[in-house]
Amino acid sequence: xxxxIMAHGSGGRLSHQxxxxxxxxxxxxxxxxxxxxxxxxxxSEKIAITTDSFVVSPLFFRGGDIGKLAVCGTINDLAxxxxxxxxxxxxxxxxxxxxxxxxxxIVQSIAATSQMAGVPIVCGDTKVVERGSADKIFINTTGIGxxxxxxxxxxxxxxxxxxxxxxxxGDHGVAILADREGLEFETPxxxxxxxxxxxxxxxxxxxxxxxxxxxxxxxxTTLNELAKQGRVSIxxxxxxxxxxxxxxxxxxxxGLEPLYLANEGKVLVIVAPEAVDEVLTRMxxxxxxxxxxxxxxxxxxxxGLVLLKTPLGGKRIVGMLEGEHLPRIC
Amino acid sequence: xxxxIMAHGSGGRLSHQxxxxxxxxxxxxxxxxxxxxxxxxxxSEKIAITTDSFVVSPLFFRGGDIGKLAVCGTINDLAxxxxxxxxxxxxxxxxxxxxxxxxxxIVQSIAATSQMAGVPIVCGDTKVVERGSADKIFINTTGIGxxxxxxxxxxxxxxxxxxxxxxxxGDHGVAILADREGLEFETPxxxxxxxxxxxxxxxxxxxxxxxxxxxxxxxxTTLNELAKQGRVSIxxxxxxxxxxxxxxxxxxxxGLEPLYLANEGKVLVIVAPEAVDEVLTRMxxxxxxxxxxxxxxxxxxxxGLVLLKTPLGGKRIVGMLEGEHLPRIC
Numbered sequence: 019x020x021x022x023i024m025a026h027g028s029g030g031r032l033s034h035q036x037x038x039x040x041x042x043x044x045x046x047x048x049x050x051x052x053x054x055x056x057x058x059x060x061x062s063e064k065i066a067i068t069t070d071s072f073v074v075s076p077l078f079f080r081g082g083d084i085g086k087l088a089v090c091g092t093i094n095d096l097a098x099x100x101x102x103x104x105x106x107x108x109x110x111x112x113x114x115x116x117x118x119x120x121x122x123x124i125v126q127s128i129a130a131t132s133q134m135a136g137v138p139i140v141c142g143d144t145k146v147v148e149r150g151s152a153d154k155i156f157i158n159t160t161g162i163g164x165x166x167x168x169x170x171x172x173x174x175x176x177x178x179x180x181x182x183x184x185x186x187x188g189d190h191g192v193a194i195l196a197d198r199e200g201l202e203f204e205t206p207x208x209x210x211x212x213x214x215x216x217x218x219x220x221x222x223x224x225x226x227x228x229x230x231x232x233x234x235x236x237x238x239t240t241l242n243e244l245a246k247q248g249r250v251s252i253x254x255x256x257x258x259x260x261x262x263x264x265x266x267x268x269x270x271x272x273g274l275e276p277l278y279l280a281n282e283g284k285v286l287v288i289v290a291p292e293a294v295d296e297v298l299t300r301m302x303x304x305x306x307x308x309x310x311x312x313x314x315x316x317x318x319x320x321x322g323l324v325l326l327k328t329p330l331g332g333k334r335i336v337g338m339l340e341g342e343h344l345p346r347i348c
Numbered sequence: 349x350x351x352x353i354m355a356h357g358s359g360g361r362l363s364h365q366x367x368x369x370x371x372x373x374x375x376x377x378x379x380x381x382x383x384x385x386x387x388x389x390x391x392s393e394k395i396a397i398t399t400d401s402f403v404v405s406p407l408f409f410r411g412g413d414i415g416k417l418a419v420c421g422t423i424n425d426l427a428x429x430x431x432x433x434x435x436x437x438x439x440x441x442x443x444x445x446x447x448x449x450x451x452x453x454i455v456q457s458i459a460a461t462s463q464m465a466g467v468p469i470v471c472g473d474t475k476v477v478e479r480g481s482a483d484k485i486f487i488n489t490t491g492i493g494x495x496x497x498x499x500x501x502x503x504x505x506x507x508x509x510x511x512x513x514x515x516x517x518g519d520h521g522v523a524i525l526a527d528r529e530g531l532e533f534e535t536p537x538x539x540x541x542x543x544x545x546x547x548x549x550x551x552x553x554x555x556x557x558x559x560x561x562x563x564x565x566x567x568x569t570t571l572n573e574l575a576k577q578g579r580v581s582i583x584x585x586x587x588x589x590x591x592x593x594x595x596x597x598x599x600x601x602x603g604l605e606p607l608y609l610a611n612e613g614k615v616l617v618i619v620a621p622e623a624v625d626e627v628l629t630r631m632x633x634x635x636x637x638x639x640x641x642x643x644x645x646x647x648x649x650x651x652g653l654v655l656l657k658t659p660l661g662g663k664r665i666v667g668m669l670e671g672e673h674l675p676r677i678c
Contacts (some may be wrong), residue, residue, distance in 0.1 A: 124527070
């Protein structure tokens, strides 16, 4: 392969390969090798940093827009790393011809989301490129957070731990697809796009071993990363996966696997048996966690694998996302 | 005006208006209101943060490439703010079809520049968009730095201060233009793209009141910002401006004003009279400051204005850059 193809942006196997074979190869250091959603930096006050660009199409979708997404995505990467999100930077690349009214709507949405989450935008940058050299607007947000009391990460995952998700899966992916393709559902699907820092504050406690937000590549790809990094297997129960009926319908109709659909307001939590009930109760008490569920367990056998137990008792391997699935989802 | 036009990206008057009327209007807070190259954050260890996207065309030019530019640009924004650059983040947007060999060359250049400057890349992000939705590659770098011993900023500028520049002006702008238009000069112009943190370490001392790197919009626009923010006027002497002969030639031939051409490895320093000689000597002792020069002085009259004294004794006002000048210069 000698050129970038869309699948390099899927969040799946080719994305991982690109990062390994070009970026890690030349840039590898102890920070990048942490391979987490956010990187911890040394210093008297331990801080976490993360960066993310947003290229979603369409810019406005049911439940959000690229501005809301850009604020939530970076806040969530910090929050799932066990950091309290503190500051965001905002850099936009604008295409010549973008409507100023659209830009203003997006900036208003950024302001509202940043205020709701309590994380201010502290610096910014604006670039403009000729018509045809970008797709309306691309946004980068970089976030800084401060360490909370207990550390989390794939290295703390233990056999016997439970796997929780804070609500229904695949909503963002299907909402984008519906807006893009003009699909209509009886009950419309709304993107779950939301800042998770307050929800996580609510249930964060000792016994939580790892958290991740299953965005690009979905729950399936994210759990594959955790199984590999934590050297464990993860057994999911298909019937426990919380699924909005319209998402289930869309997946059946279009042949999509909900485990690979993007989420923008959900957190996966790996938690020790003694804490699982309290974490689940606290999650469900928060508006963003009402449909939280235990969806699986961690085992020692077959390290690196994610397995799905079907209602009939069968088991199948859930691999990393292959190919491109849905592009420009975030 | 209801749409984004190229001049919104010039770094000149329309860029400032866009920032004021859309971004500041909705996002204004005490951090953004610092209006500096980097923002200082509170905390036990005082840190500075800055973000910048790079959209230069062509990707490879004499003296550098988009990767080197992305590392230098953000390091320089920190260094001129009086911070010691510590960490960089790296987020790339790739266009489907980009040659992997080109990507690897860019990443190698990022690695080499980051190593030379002693500032590691600590986290990253990769997105891919369809062919025609971006121009090959866009790069965002965000940087974090730690406060050095003395504070600098436009509020410290005093009448009587001297204005220094660390070397020739307009080299980057002309190098890009030459590569883009296939112009040939007797002595080729090379971009000055370089990380300035080590140069600044060399001459940084009490008596330095303000530093800026005159990138997009050039020396003219940058000094206009300082004159307005510092409520002073700045009188430049045209014959003191260090100018590469080929840059002077290109400007004459093409009707370009060197004061508005981008620089990517130069620093403007506003310094008290008692320190000016030592700062200039130290600058000239560093390989990146050999052609440093005193180019003007600060006065109390006409606050907000930048004036250019011509060799014949005339004075003309140097305004902010109007219109788009050269697009996609950084």
